[in-house]
Structure formats: structure tokens, C-alpha cells
Amino acid sequence: VTGERGGEAAFLEDFAYLSTIGGTARGGVNREAATIPDAMQRAWFGGWLSSRGFRVEVDEIGNQFGLMEFVPGAPYILTGSHLDSQPTAGRFDGAYGVAASASAGHAIAVKVAAGEIEPRFNIAIVNWFNEEGSRFPPSMMGSSVFTGKLALQAAYSVEDRGGVSVEQALTLIGMKGEAASLSLAGYVEIHIEQGRELEANRAQIGIVTGTWGARKFQVRFIGSQSHTGPTPMSERQDALLTAAETIVQTRALADQFAEAPLHTAVSTLEIYPNSPVVVASDVSINLDLRSPVPSVLDEAERLIIATAERIGSERGVGVRIERTHHWDDNQYTPELFDVVEEVCIAQGLSHRRLLTVAGHDSTNMKDVVPTIMLFVPSRDGVSHNELEFTEEADLLAGRRTMVGLLEKLVQETQWSTV
Ligand SMILES: [Zn+2]
Numbered sequence: 269v270t271g272e273r274g275g276e277a278a279f280l281e282d283f284a285y286l287s288t289i290g291g292t293a294r295g296g297v298n299r300e301a302a303t304i305p306d307a308m309q310r311a312w313f314g315g316w317l318s319s320r321g322f323r324v325e326v327d328e329i330g331n332q333f334g335l336m337e338f339v340p341g342a343p344y345i346l347t348g349s350h351l352d353s354q355p356t357a358g359r360f361d362g363a364y365g366v367a368a369s370a371s372a373g374h375a376i377a378v379k380v381a382a383g384e385i386e387p388r389f390n391i392a393i394v395n396w397f398n399e400e401g402s403r404f405p406p407s408m409m410g411s412s413v414f415t416g417k418l419a420l421q422a423a424y425s426v427e428d429r430g431g432v433s434v435e436q437a438l439t440l441i442g443m444k445g446e447a448a449s450l451s452l453a454g455y456v457e458i459h460i461e462q463g464r465e466l467e468a469n470r471a472q473i474g475i476v477t478g479t480w481g482a483r484k485f486q487v488r489f490i491g492s493q494s495h496t497g498p499t500p501m502s503e504r505q506d507a508l509l510t511a512a513e514t515i516v517q518t519r520a521l522a523d524q525f526a527e528a529p530l531h532t533a534v535s536t537l538e539i540y541p542n543s544p545v546v547v548a549s550d551v552s553i554n555l556d557l558r559s560p561v562p563s564v565l566d567e568a569e570r571l572i573i574a575t576a577e578r579i580g581s582e583r584g585v586g587v588r589i590e591r592t593h594h595w596d597d598n599q600y601t602p603e604l605f606d607v608v609e610e611v612c613i614a615q616g617l618s619h620r621r622l623l624t625v626a627g628h629d630s631t632n633m634k635d636v637v638p639t640i641m642l643f644v645p646s647r648d649g650v651s652h653n654e655l656e657f658t659e660e661a662d663l664l665a666g667r668r669t670m671v672g673l674l675e676k677l678v679q680e681t682q683w684s685t686v
Contacts, residue, residue, distance in 0.1 A: 359657020
């Protein structure tokens with residue numbers, strides 16, 4: 269272990285520096301996956317890790333790891349999040365989790381080197397590739413490939429709007445690595461809440477017990493190209509109008525369920541030929557449904573498909589619906605909730621159990637290894653926005669929880685029973 273200088277002040281300095289990479293004028297960041305700012309932050313982070321004694325590795329899908337081996341051959345406790353961001357985003361989403369995990373992991377390595385802890389497990393830090401999925405859908409790509417939920421070749425062949433593939437982009441930034449063979453004992457992630465529950469309940473640490481389910485669709489409307497002027501109104505097969513009516517109905521759907529919340533969105537619109545004097549013939553949207561209750565999601569999916577098809581047939585427009593990504597509402601590792609609570613109590617930190625509405629890399633990891641997901645508060649719940657903000661005291665409380673937790677987990681003998 270090198271780079272003994274650690275602690276809270278160093279963590280805040282490092283996080284402040286990280287926030288300048290791809291920084292925007294309004295205090296946010298723009299660091300989409302495998303862009304130049306992403307390459308820059310990966311170079312900085314790799315240097316940070318190796319200068320503190322971590323062995324840096326990159327796997328085939330660009331997940332960046334820092335490995336600290338205390339016990340040769342023992343499994344790793346993996347911890348991290350993602351450094352990539354939405355096109356204009358806050359500086360905390362993902363990046364805080366990577367920085368806090370790395371700083372906490374380093375703190376543990378310092379304690380091990382000083383003989384204060386006798387570890388049974390090793391520690392690895394991870395920066396997952398393309399969690400955001402904005403340039404290359406779907407989201408959570410790196411952890412999806414790592415956990416075998418998405419085939420490597422399928423991920424490689426995804427193209428951005430300019431026709432650049434994931435494989436080309438990773439090659440270009442020097443981040444197409446080799447298959448990692450990491451034996452894992454567990455996974456820990458810390459992230460900003462992106463909601464208001466912690467703030468409203470004055471809790472400093474959120475212990476995520478489960479996730480809302482999500483279903484994402486690409487809906488394509490195929491009409492017929494015609495002149496916006498002379499074509500008789502009754503003869504138009506207007507793909508954009510059909511899409512617009514579907515978008516309005518998607519919003520209305522959210523108010524139709526009394527038994528549980530349903531969040532709906534249409535977030536993108538692609539129009540062909542996108543000319544001022546042509547009735548659009550081919551329009552695509554991304555449609556997103558989220559709920560903690562599976563029956564609500566099932567019913568919402570059935571209703572929106574039926575509605576889009578009905579509007580399409582009324583308008584003479586074909587409708588093709590493809591489910592592009594989904595995850596189920598399910599639990600994190602219940603045996604570990606108490607472990608986190610004990611750490612919070614020992615640190616004097618207020619805590620609260622809650623669900624995550626957003627997907628995270630931990631959403632994938634929890635299905636393959638015992639997983640802990642922690643939240644720190646987000647001011648007003650603002651996220652995917654440059655104005656996203658978390659107080660310094662909350663950032664430090666999260667880091668302290670991570671140090672306490674990792675210290676416990678690397679010595680834990682009970683993993684096999686989880
Ligand atoms: Zn995130």
C-alpha cells in the first residue's frame with residue numbers, strides 16, 4: 269500500500285478535482301460513456317488507484333477495476349459505481365459512489381498494512397462502463413455484461429447516433445480490455461438517492477431493501493410520407509400524430525392506478541424524414557414504465573400496448589413495440605440490512621430503509637452476489653440535472669459508513685450463509 273495520505277479532506281479534494289473533468293458552466297458534468305471526458309476521468313482514476321497500490325484492470329466491456337489483494341486467492345468484496353454521466357448531468361450521480369468506494373477501500377488497505385485489521389477477503393473497486401445508457405442504450409451496460417445478462421457481442425454492436433459502435437468507442441479510448449476472472453464474495457454500492465425520502469425524513473443514510481420494477485420499450489410508428497399541404501386530411505397516415513397521441517396517453521396512464529404508484533415517460537423522439545413540408549412516415553419513441561408492484565406494471569404494459577395499437581389503427585399507421593430493457597421489482601440481500609444498520613448506529617448516523625426507483629449497477633449485481641446498496645440524500649430529489657446537490661456532511665457520512673462497512677465485510681466469516 270502506498271499513498272498513505274487519505275481521510276476525509278483528501279476525499280473531498282479528490283472529488284472536487286474529479287468534478288472538473290467534463291465540468292459544465294452550471295456546475296454539472298458532461299461525461300457520456302467512452303467520450304473524451306470519460307477517457308480523461310478513467311486515466312485520472314486509474315492513476316489514483318495504482319498510486320495507492322491497487323492493480324488496475326479493464327475487462328472486455330470497459331469496466332475498470334482496482335484490485336487490492338490482501339489474502340492471495342481469496343474472493344473480493346467489490347465496491348463502486350459509475351463515472352459516466354448523462355449529456356448534461358450533476359456531478360454526484362455515480363461519481364460520488366466511485367470516489368467514496370475508492371477512498372474507503374484505500375482506508376481499509378491502510379488499516380490492513382498497519383496491522384489493525386486481519387482480512388479474510390480482498391477488496392476491489394469498480395467503475396462500471398456506461399451505466400447511463402444515454403449514448404449507447406441500454407443503461408447499466410457494463411454490469412449487465414459482467415453478470416451475463418447481456419451478451420458481449422450484443423453490447424459491442426450497439427451504435428450511437430453517429431454510427432460509432434461500443435466496440436469502436438472502447439477501442440478508441442484504449443478501454444477494450446480482457447475478460448476479468450474475479451471471484452466475488454459480495455458487492456457494495458453507494459449512490460445519491462435521486463429522491464426526497466431521506467431528506468423528508470431527516471435520515472443521513474438510506475439502506476436500499478429493494479427496487480421498483482422497470483420496463484422500457486421502443487415504439488415505432490410507420491405511416492406514409494406525404495405532402496403537408498395538398499394531401500387530403502382523410503388520406504394521411506401521420507406517424508408523428510400517432511406518436512404524439514400515444515405520448516399523451518402514456519402520461520394519462522400514470523393516473524389510472526390507485527393501488528400503487530406508476531411512473532411513466534416518453535423520453536426521446538426520432539422523426540423521419542423530419543422535413544417541414546413532409547408528413548412524417550417513420551417515428552420512434554422510448555417509453556418507460558416503473559412501479560414497485562408487478563401487477564401494476566403488467567396491467568400498464570397491456571394497456572399502453574393496446575392503446576398505441578388502437579390509435580395506430582385509427583390513423584392508418586403501423587405500430588411496432590419492442591421491449592428493450594426491463595428489471596423486476598425485487599429485494600436486495602435481506603441478511604445484510606442489519607449489518608449496515610449496526611455500522612450506522614456505531615457511527616451515530618441516522619438511517620432509513622427504502623426502495624430505489626432508479627436502476628443501478630447493484631440492480632444487476634444483487635442477482636449474482638450478496639449486495640448492499642446505500643443512499644445519501646439528494647437536495648430536493650433533483651437528479652439527471654446539473655443542479656443535483658448533496659451536502660458535504662452527507663458525502664462524508666456516506667464515506668464513513670463505507671469505511672465501517674468494508675472493515676466489517678473484509679473480516680466477515682458469515683458470507684457463506686448469505
Ligand atoms: Zn447513477
